Amino acid sequence: MTPELLARYEARARIIKALAHPTRLFIVDELAHSGPRCVCELTEMVGADMSTVSKHLAVLKSAGLLQDSKRGSQVYYQLRVGCITNFFACVESVLQANADEQQRMLAHIESPRVAARS
Amino acid sequence: MTPELLARYEARARIIKALAHPTRLFIVDELAHSGPRCVCELTEMVGADMSTVSKHLAVLKSAGLLQDSKRGSQVYYQLRVGCITNFFACVESVLQANADEQQRMLAHIESPRVAARS
DNA sequence: CGGCTGTTTGGTTAATATCCCAATTGTCGA
């Protein structure tokens, strides 16, 4: 793997890593569905310390996924990219596939002989 | 955030986290473009210890992204989902947006007055 | 059976992430 290629994958990984946390996923999802939100609102929804939420937002922003804007004493965050929805759709399809697989495994354990043509 | 909702985002995060590593991204990309590969081939391409690569593959498999099949003494891994391409496309668009932003910032520093209409 | 290759697992260490608390900065209204 050449250095340039490595750098490319590292850049991608930085962005994906920013999304790889339940709280940050929740935030992104919320912003995608309901538009801009201030830190205090998100803190309320998430139910963690405001400093924690603020740091999560900083991670998402520094990855280029969010942008912020001050309104008075509050800071509002909003999505900077629109394709996040597709992103989630793919993740959901993986979850679905995993669930299906799980089902098949269970069925196979319960009645191995008929499972193949059920 | 309700416990069920939290569980949902945790499940998503597990999958995304599995992708949040340069080597694993490379592997997924390779499998997406060239089909099934055995551990030894991937180890060769990645240029790391085989045990390291094997562990990366285990991570991807346990997330449900890959499936493996033995052929003789070798283990071949292949993608289990097709939408990964969209996934990457979105990440690329974020990278592109970040690069554009960077450009604008630079232009703004060099000549703040004309930058607005350049 | 014994050795060979391919693969996984265990162990150790270093780096990173995450959380909350405490302290600081910034903005608004009295």
Place this chain on the structure above:
DNA sequence: TCGACAATTGGGATATTAACCAAACAGCCG
């Protein structure tokens, strides 16, 4: 200007991750 609220930053404890090496495992061939 002071006090209150919003947000960020720094600090420290804990947990997770990732790398390599070494050792164990699993098929296959002689």
